[in-house]
Amino acid sequence: MTESAAIENWQAEAAKVDAFVARFGHEDYRQLVNYAALPLVLTPELVHYLRTQFLREANVPWEAEVDLLLSDLCSQVGYELYTLDTQVRAYLLAQMKTDRHWQQRQVEVAQVLITYVSYLSRINPHRRQRELDAQRLAAMTYLGDESCQQVAQVIAAGNR
Amino acid sequence: MTEFDAQEVVLRLFTQLRRSLKLGISEYMAACAAAEEADFGANEATLQDTLKLLWCYSVVDSSQFDSIWQSVLAQVQAQRRRRPPFPGRREVSSPRTERQVEPLTQPQSPIAPQPVAHPARRPEPELKALPVQAPTLFMPEEEMATLQAYYPISRRSLVYNWRYLRRPVADGPKTVLDIDATVQQATRQGFYLAPVYRSKVRNAARLWLLIDQNGSMTPFHHFTRDLVETAKQESSLAPENVEVFYFQNVPAGSVFRDPYLTKSVLLAEALAPCNESTSVLVVSDGGAARGYRMKDRVRGTIRFLQQLKRYTTLLAWLNPMPESRWEGSSAEVIAQSISMFQMDNEGLSNAIDVVRGQPLRQHNFGGA
Numbered sequence: 249m250t251e252s253a254a255i256e257n258w259q260a261e262a263a264k265v266d267a268f269v270a271r272f273g274h275e276d277y278r279q280l281v282n283y284a285a286l287p288l289v290l291t292p293e294l295v296h297y298l299r300t301q302f303l304r305e306a307n308v309p310w311e312a313e314v315d316l317l318l319s320d321l322c323s324q325v326g327y328e329l330y331t332l333d334t335q336v337r338a339y340l341l342a343q344m345k346t347d348r349h350w351q352q353r354q355v356e357v358a359q360v361l362i363t364y365v366s367y368l369s370r371i372n373p374h375r376r377q378r379e380l381d382a383q384r385l386a387a388m389t390y391l392g393d394e395s396c397q398q399v400a401q402v403i404a405a406g407n408r
Numbered sequence: 409m410t411e412f413d414a415q416e417v418v419l420r421l422f423t424q425l426r427r428s429l430k431l432g433i434s435e436y437m438a439a440c441a442a443a444e445e446a447d448f449g450a451n452e453a454t455l456q457d458t459l460k461l462l463w464c465y466s467v468v469d470s471s472q473f474d475s476i477w478q479s480v481l482a483q484v485q486a487q488r489r490r491r492p493p494f495p496g497r498r499e500v501s502s503p504r505t506e507r508q509v510e511p512l513t514q515p516q517s518p519i520a521p522q523p524v525a526h527p528a529r530r531p532e533p534e535l536k537a538l539p540v541q542a543p544t545l546f547m548p549e550e551e552m553a554t555l556q557a558y559y560p561i562s563r564r565s566l567v568y569n570w571r572y573l574r575r576p577v578a579d580g581p582k583t584v585l586d587i588d589a590t591v592q593q594a595t596r597q598g599f600y601l602a603p604v605y606r607s608k609v610r611n612a613a614r615l616w617l618l619i620d621q622n623g624s625m626t627p628f629h630h631f632t633r634d635l636v637e638t639a640k641q642e643s644s645l646a647p648e649n650v651e652v653f654y655f656q657n658v659p660a661g662s663v664f665r666d667p668y669l670t671k672s673v674l675l676a677e678a679l680a681p682c683n684e685s686t687s688v689l690v691v692s693d694g695g696a697a698r699g700y701r702m703k704d705r706v707r708g709t710i711r712f713l714q715q716l717k718r719y720t721t722l723l724a725w726l727n728p729m730p731e732s733r734w735e736g737s738s739a740e741v742i743a744q745s746i747s748m749f750q751m752d753n754e755g756l757s758n759a760i761d762v763v764r765g766q767p768l769r770q771h772n773f774g775g776a
Contacts, residue, residue, distance in 0.1 A: 293630060310560055311729065311730060317626070318697055328626055359479070366478070370475060
């Protein structure tokens with residue numbers, strides 16, 4: 249199935265995102281959802297960081313972070329941990345693959361994420377190490393074939 | 409392996425690691441000299457090993473270095489595609505630098521791939537200022553300070569505002585020299601007999617914080633943590649005069665002593681030490697974060713507020729959602745029963761005015 253055909257099949261997911269954006273009447277909320285689709289796991293701090301790093305000029309209100317985390321697009325999976333709906337995330341990532349602007353953004357967010365995860369590991373080395381590793385590996389997959397191979401090697405080594 | 413600018417990598421690493429590894433300018437100069445003399449060019453691993461030899465003195469240092477190294481390298485490689493070269497480079501005449509300098513004269517596009525160099529078509533050099541990028545690299549780009557501060561009120565503002573929660577009471581032994589009274593007494597008596605002492609003034613304000621936790625308040629935990637920490641540790645309030653209790657949605661019957669809601673205590677027991685001079689600040693979104701209006705929640709909250717008013721009238725509610733979002737939610741109804749303020753600098757300032765029994769400088773609560 250081609251990517252464009254797959255996107256057409258994601259009408260339900262597209263409707264969910266549209267409904268979220270329409271509910272708050274702010275088209276820039278869509279951008280925040282796109283950025284939030286890139287990390288594997290979300291925390292309030294990470295969403296805040298993504299907004300301040302990438303949407304400073306887009307005029308997205310700060311409460312958009314809260315609206316996103318509490319919306320039906322996200323579900324809470326742990327203490328202060330959220331994930332974006334798997335199908336919605338897949339839809340958004342597929343949509344970004346067809347957009348050159350977002351391809352570049354993916355790389356930038358991945359770099360920010362790796363820095364962020366390193367920062368978290370550094371300030372508290374024993375806290376949620378597995379989640380941080382997963383986040384780091386997920387971010388590396390956006391960085392091109394070499395990084396993808398590294399990720400595959402790490403996962404393969406972990407499965408041995 | 410791709411080429412990279414060793415000097416730029418060294419500078420970025422230095423700015424990020426200088427505090428944690430306690431690096432000085434001599435370490436930086438040594439690293440620069442090593443990078444320049446060895447000309448690492450495309451060999452990233454050798455540069456990494458050299459810098460570790462120069463800067464790291466323990467395994468901990470080394471692991472810290474490795475994590476920063478990865479992120480710096482990724483950034484430099486990404487920015488090399490978009491940015492002109494590092495201005496500190498001296499090899500102006502090398503062919504590699506010429507290739508990097510050339511995009512300066514062309515419009516920058518963050519998405520466009522690096523343009524192919526055409527040295528033959530370069531115009532003759534003119535006598536004018538070189539387009540040099542401002543060297544802003546001394547500021548680390550991935551400043552993590554923003555992670556510590558929750559918008560729209562900073563920790564600094566919280567500390568500042570708590571200073572206004574004061575109830576000065578002079579008690580205890582008279583140990584403070586009162587110069588004015590001493591002079592007055594000497595003047596009245598016509599001679600100096602002894603200094604006049606007065607009691608030390610202490611802040612007798614007592615604060616009860618009742619904080620909604622979990623559920624729709626989870627995205628605000630950072631704020632509530634800061635609020636509690638600053639009230640306990642960075643305010644003029646005595647630590648024993650600050651009590652914090654947590655609840656989820658409505659404090660019905662019992663509240664909790666810890667933010668994980670595990671150590672419950674009866675509400676009546678928690679409020680027992682309160683008297684008419686105790687300030688109580690409730691922190692909750694009152695359903696505004698999800699936009700719900702629920703009768704049970706409103707009823708339960710109003711019952712709780714009535715119970716609270718039997719102990720003290722110095723009550724205020726701090727709502728982390730902006731006032732525009734209270735409309736149609738339970739918070740809109742609850743705001744009729746208590747002074748409710750949104751979570752920003754002005755809101756907290758007004759809330760503190762209310763809980764210390766002062767008239768508001770600016771009337772700003774919903775429903776009133």
